[in-house]
Amino acid sequence: MLRITLPLQKQVTPVPTISRVAIIGGGFTGATIARLLALHGQYWPHEIVIFEPRADLGGGLAYDTNDPSLRLNVAAHRMRAVPGDPQAFLRWLSNSGRLGRDPGAMANGAIYARRADFAAFMAGQIQPFIDDGIVRHVRERAERICRRHGRWQIEGDGGAALQADVVVIATGHPPPTPPGELASHLSVDHRFMPDPSRPEALSAIRRDDKVLVVGAGLTALDALGALRARGHRAEITLVSRTGYLPQPQAAGDFAPHGDFLIGVPNTALSLLERVRFALREVTEAGLPWQSVFEALRHQGQAIWRALPLLEQRRVLRHLRRRFEAHRYRMPPQIAELVERDRIAGRLKTCAGRIVAVRPGRAEIAIDIATKPHGTVERHAAQWVIVATGPDHGNVIGSQSCLAELESLGLLTKDPRGLGIACDHDSRALARDGYPVEDLFVAGPLARGAFGELTGVPEIAAQAERIAQQILAMSVATTRTITIRSM
Ligand SMILES: Cc1cc2nc3c(=O)[nH]c(=O)nc-3n(C[C@H](O)[C@H](O)[C@H](O)COP(=O)(O)OP(=O)(O)OC[C@H]3O[C@@H](n4cnc5c(N)ncnc54)[C@H](O)[C@@H]3O)c2cc1C
Structure with a gap:
């Protein structure tokens, strides 16, 4: 059935x-x-x-x-x-x-x-x-x-x-992308560190080896701090396009200063003018300049949104390096180390562009066309570290x-x-x-x-x-x- x-x-x-x-x-x-x-x-x-x-x-x-x-x-x-x-x-x-x-x-x-x-x-x-x-x-x-x-x-x-x-x-x-000159001459050289994100890699560097770091931001300062903590004492040179180092954090606590959301700037230039104005205000008031960058951080997303794509690109092209050096600041412990090393002549900075790389038996020679005149300076180091930051x-x-x-x-x-x-x-x-x-x-x-x-x-x-x-x-x-x- x-x-x-x-x-x-x-x-x-x-x-x-x-x-x-x-x-x-x-x-x-x-x-x-x-x-x-x-x-x-x-x-x-x-x-x-x-x-x-x-x-x-x-x-x-x-x-x-x-x-x-x-x-x-x-x-x-x-x-x-x-x-x-x-x-x-x-x-x-x-x-x-x-x-x-x-x-x-x-x-x-x-x-x-x-x-x-x-x-x-x-x-x-x-x-x-x-x-x-x-x-x-x-x-x-x-x-x-x-x-x-x-x-x-x-x-x-x-x-x-x-x-x-x-x-x-x-x-x-x-990971960072190394500059072309370095990649083409050093990619198989053991003295070349294309990504120092694991500081253990730095242990191959001996105390008296000279080091050239490509990049001068926080990643480069990490390499500096990690090397010195291991007893490294030779010269370290930081090479970057602008030569700007990250600025230090301010002492003590402070409130953000500046309201960028009233008449929010819609061009890179007007944004720059507003930031300069706020910086003058804090200088006159005896407040730390960092307070303006804290305000920029808090209001950053709304400021960015108000800029048309073309102006955002202008900001990146013309203002990014200076902005980042002030926005991503180094902790006081590293600021002290930088100061000490500079006075002792063990830390050098160089602004320019790598134009030639010659790996020799004892050292790697690197030619840099320096800013502002393009004069070529030769640097020699036992190790080259890429610290240009994430690509x-x-x-x-x-x-x-x-x-x-x-x-x-x-x-x-x-x-x-x-x-x-x-x-x-x-x-x-x-x-x-x-x-x-x-x-x-x-x-x-x-x-x-x-x-x-x-x-x-x-x-x-x-x-x-x-x-x-x-x-x-x-x-x-x-x-x-x-x-x-x-
Ligand atoms: C060295 C360094 C120090 C910093 N210090 C500070 C600080 O002091 N204060 C601050 O506010 N910000 C700091 N930052 C900023 C940082 O961007 C953020 O704080 C945050 O940590 C970013 O986290 P994330 O998880 O997005 O990225 P990440 O930290 O990069 O982590 C991403 C993770 O994804 C994993 N991964 C990648 N690809 C794959 C895949 N295909 N499959 C599975 N897993 C994958 C990786 O293994 C990694 O663990 C620092 C950044 C860096 C690089």
């Missing part, structure tokens, strides 16, 4: 369609987003997965180091790493006893903690969620990301493969998974050369110019859209917005599904 049962319509509990979020990169940015999603509780028993080859989450390239000479560039009370609890890191430093074990942390009336301590703090923030199984750490580098059956397919370099509904790209800082213009080319997304038309370069193009909701912009709803760009890679997005407080704020958007997507797309029972 044939029995036919008519289908019954039955409503079941809403099922969020966002059941898995994959975060590529587990530095400060990726770990913060994962933690904020996990805190919400919605992802149990679903998954938040972080692809990150490093053993611990939260440190990333910026803080994952055991080198005690490497300190935060920003005072601990200004790190504001945890949304909703800005003093969490400062509190943890004293409660964990780490501050007591670091007598060199206090300088200029503030605490400049070791980067390794910040990494330990961040790892502690995320660890409970890993222990609970809410966040899963896949210790692999994501190599492939593509679309499959309407979801994302992510594959790691160690064989992991999984599907996700949302992908967040938080791969952070790409954000080449971020897509530096990662196979990003290059694949670009080839699929789902990702594009930022038109200002600052990383990956995204909209103001941090969604990646596809080749056709439309945002990809379920692909987010987080951290410094999204700087083109936001302008100010390098320091911890700004990244933490962006991470919070991205987490809220992902959570809202789950709610917005929640469907009451109908199942048919037979």
Whole structure:
């Protein structure tokens, strides 16, 4: 007998369609987003997965180091790493006893903690969620990301493969690209260090070896600090296009000065005039010039947004180097070292362009056409270190998974050369110019859209917005599904 049962319509509990979020990169940015999603509780028993080859989450390239000479560039009370609890890191430093074990942390009336301590703090923030199984750490580098059956397919370099509904790209800082002359003459020379991000590499340098560092920003000063902490005492020369060194942090605490949002400047020139005006005001009032750069930092995203693309490019072309030297300042411990080394004649700076490189048996000779007249100076050193900073213009080319997304038309370069193009909701912009709803760009890679997005407080704020958007997507797309029972 044939029995036919008519289908019954039955409503079941809403099922969020966002059941898995994959975060590529587990530095400060990726770990913060994962933690904020996990805190919400919605992802149990679903998954938040972080692809990150490093053993611990939260440190990333910026803080994952055991080198005690490497300190935060920003005072601990200004790190504001945890949304909703800005003093969490400062509190943890004293409660964990780490501050007591670091007598060199206090300088200029503030605490400049070791980067390794910040990494330990961040790892502690995320660890409970890993222990609970809410966040899963896949210790692999994501190599492939593509679309499959309407979801994302992510594959790691160690064989992991999984599907996700949302992908967040938080791969952070790409490696530097060495100047062409250096790359062509020294690429296979063991005395050439194209990326000093692991200071252990510096241990091959002997105390009396002369060193030439290409770059004069914070990365170059990291190399200086790490070498001197190892007892290195020979001459170090920093070569850069402008010769500007990062400026020092101001002593004590101060409030930001300047309101750039009233009649917000819409050209590079008017922005420069407003900054100069504010600088004159603080000089007359006896306040530190750093207070103007703090105001620029706080208002940076709104200022950037008000500038048309052409003017943003002008800012980058004409003002970037000077701005960065004042905005990304060195901690007092490094400022003291720079001063001491300069007086002792062990630290030199040179502004110019490398025009010739001749590797010899004992030394590498480097000719530099110096500014302003182009006079060629010859420098000789036993080691050459590239510290030109991350090459954000080449971020897509530096990662196979990003290059694949670009080839699929789902990702594009930022038109200002600052990383990956995204909209103001941090969604990646596809080749056709439309945002990809379920692909987010987080951290410094999204700087083109936001302008100010390098320091911890700004990244933490962006991470919070991205987490809220992902959570809202789950709610917005929640469907009451109908199942048919037979
Ligand atoms: C040396 C240094 C010092 C800094 N100091 C300060 C400071 O004192 N204060 C401050 O406010 N800001 C500082 N910054 C600024 C920094 O941009 C931010 O604070 C923040 O740490 C950036 O975090 P991130 O996770 O986006 O990037 P990163 O720190 O670069 O981390 C990115 C992570 O992604 C991983 N990754 C990359 N590609 C893949 C892939 N394909 N698959 C899986 N994982 C991948 C990497 O292994 C890395 O761990 C510093 C930056 C640097 C480089």
